[in-house]
Amino acid sequence: MSSDLNKKVVIALDYDNQEAALDFVKQLSPDTCRLKVGKEMFTYFGPEFVKQLVAMGFDVFLDLKFHDIPNTVAKAVTAAAELGVWMVNVHASGGLEMMQKAKAALESYGEKAPLLIAVTVLTSMDEAQLKRLGVEKSPAEQVMYLAKLTKEAGLDGVVCSAQEAASLKAELGVDFKLITPGIRPAGADAGDQKRIMTPKLAIEAGSDYLVIGRPITQAADPVATLKSINESLV
Numbered sequence: 001m002s003s004d005l006n007k008k009v010v011i012a013l014d015y016d017n018q019e020a021a022l023d024f025v026k027q028l029s030p031d032t033c034r035l036k037v038g039k040e041m042f043t044y045f046g047p048e049f050v051k052q053l054v055a056m057g058f059d060v061f062l063d064l065k066f067h068d069i070p071n072t073v074a075k076a077v078t079a080a081a082e083l084g085v086w087m088v089n090v091h092a093s094g095g096l097e098m099m100q101k102a103k104a105a106l107e108s109y110g111e112k113a114p115l116l117i118a119v120t121v122l123t124s125m126d127e128a129q130l131k132r133l134g135v136e137k138s139p140a141e142q143v144m145y146l147a148k149l150t151k152e153a154g155l156d157g158v159v160c161s162a163q164e165a166a167s168l169k170a171e172l173g174v175d176f177k178l179i180t181p182g183i184r185p186a187g188a189d190a191g192d193q194k195r196i197m198t199p200k201l202a203i204e205a206g207s208d209y210l211v212i213g214r215p216i217t218q219a220a221d222p223v224a225t226l227k228s229i230n231e232s233l234v
């Protein structure tokens with residue numbers, strides 16, 4: 001298997017127990033996956049936990065989805081860069097100026113700067129939920145709108161669902177990275193995810209990285225599940 005396909009999966013480490021998370025991570029190799037630390041683990045265990053994963057050689061996606069005034073977000077992504085993470089994100093709905101300031105804040109890190117991406121429409125949302133927020137566009141239209149804004153701001157890519165991947169790649173180009181949660185192997189429980197796709201179809205649609213949490217972490221054998229997902233991508 002090519003090493004590139006071996007590293008498409010970003011495991012969402014959503015644990016409330018640091019020891020349990022580390023027991024699992026110790027069974028993994030940085031050659032076969034990347035790791036995501038989100039709001040739950042960061043709030044419980046903080047930057048030291050992130051640094052520990054980075055020191056173990058993993059590419060870490062710090063998924064804190066910053067959404068605030070431009071100055072605050074610029075300082076927050078700087079703090080993420082100081083942790084040595086591979087990728088960090090903001091909400092595209094924070095606006096063009098916020099995203100531009102965040103990107104500018106990372107310039108001084110040169111090649112060591114983390115990838116900076118923006119969340120478009122959460123994969124847990126469908127058309128009805130968007131309408132309740134006053135958004136009349138369909139999820140696909142709103143994702144495209146926010147992805148174009150993100151590209152205009154100079155960011156590296158977006159978080160979207162794999163259902164939007166083909167049209168985003170066609171419109172925004174192959175280099176604009178698509179990070180897709182809402183990934184569910186066939187037969188897996190969707191849980192709160194609404195816009196879902198299987199790992200294989202997501203890669204075929206143009207996803208660059210697949211964010212997968214519960215289907216791996218809550219599996220009877222998480223390491224075997226990761227291996228089987230990686231093998232399905234070949």
Ligand SMILES: O=c1ccn([C@@H]2O[C@H](COP(=O)(O)O)[C@@H](O)[C@H]2O)c(=O)[nH]1
Pocket residue numbers: 012014038119121122123124159160181182183191193211212213214215
């Ligand atoms: O639109 C989004 C943005 C982020 N997420 C995060 O990805 C994982 C998905 O976990 P699963 O257990 O595979 O559903 C989770 O950490 C979310 O916070 C997302 O799902 N959708």
